[in-house]
Structures are given as structure tokens and as C-alpha cells.
Amino acid sequence: MLNLNNKIIVNLLFETKNLRSKEFYKKLDITVNKLIGHKLFTLTVIDESEIFVERVYSNNNKIYPLLGTKPIPKNEWTKKVILKKSDFLGSNFAKIKKLFFDFEIIKSLGCGSIINIPVINEKKILGTLNILHKENFYKKKHIKYVRPLAQLLCPYFITHRANMKKRKKKF
Numbered sequence: 001m002l003n004l005n006n007k008i009i010v011n012l013l014f015e016t017k018n019l020r021s022k023e024f025y026k027k028l029d030i031t032v033n034k035l036i037g038h039k040l041f042t043l044t045v046i047d048e049s050e051i052f053v054e055r056v057y058s059n060n061n062k063i064y065p066l067l068g069t070k071p072i073p074k075n076e077w078t079k080k081v082i083l084k085k086s087d088f089l090g091s092n093f094a095k096i097k098k099l100f101f102d103f104e105i106i107k108s109l110g111c112g113s114i115i116n117i118p119v120i121n122e123k124k125i126l127g128t129l130n131i132l133h134k135e136n137f138y139k140k141k142h143i144k145y146v147r148p149l150a151q152l153l154c155p156y157f158i159t160h161r162a163n164m165k166k167r168k169k170k171f
Helices: 004-016 021-035 076-083 093-099 103-108 140-151 154-170
Strands: 040-046 052-058 069-071 088-090 113-121 124-133
Touching (some): 021 040, 021 052, 021 140, 021 154, 040 154, 076 088, 076 113, 076 124, 088 093, 088 140, 124 140, 124 154
Antiparallel strands (some): 040 052, 052 069
């Protein structure tokens, strides 16, 4: 018998089997919002060198547009998420302020808690699923609902990384 999370995954896969990446990202955004809620939902793909990331989806393109790449900071978040390939939970704004350069923008959106889930394929990190909500909203229990959904991004992120590599070769 399928549990609730498995039913959500099966339904999402069935409903999105013929979707392009942007359409799938939007459907995943809606699914995660219905499941646990969020104010901001973004997806980032990590370059093979693990030096920079590219935002490939945002539910708030006005504030967090898709503008190419940005360097990966060297901090506690990077060690945990990128190097150790572990989930990150920042349940309060103090944690966000300490680790994220755009903390003022995050606060202006009414966000004060964050979950980052690494998307992993064959022990390599491909990118992250990032959700933010009001302060103290997210708890450890929320991660278990989102982690399996994040892994559904693997084929899309693999394709995006291949395209990143092609673009890099052109320059």
C-alpha cells in the first residue's frame, strides 16, 4: 500500500511524463506548496566544477529572476549541502542572515526559514531544491516530504548541466 508521499510522487510522475523542464518545475512547485507550503520556491543547477550555480526556476521571477550563473559561497551551507550532500534546514532568520548574502531580500519577502535539498545522481550533486517560508515554519519533519520529490529533478538537471557544458565550450 502506498503512503501519502508515495501517492503524491506517483501522481506527479503520471501527470508530468510528457512535460518539458519548465512545465515540470512549475508542477513540482505547486505540489510542494500544497504538501508543506512555501513563499519562495527556486531550483538551482550546479556546474560540474561545483564553482557556480544557475537558477533554472523561480516562483518569483521579479525578485529572483533567471539571470545566468552566480558563484557558490564558501561557508557552512556549502560544506553541508554541496560537499556533504546533506539537507539544510535554517529554521530562523538568524541562520539565514549568517549564511545568505541576500538575507535582506529574503526578509522583505516575509521569509525566515529555509530548506535546501540537494539533488543527487550517482553520488554527484546536480543542484538544489530551495524553499522558504515565514520564520520558524520549517521543521525537520518537512524535509522527509520534500526530499523524494527533489530527486525527481535528476533527469531535468542532467540535461541542463549538459547544456551548461555546451555553452561553456562556446566561449
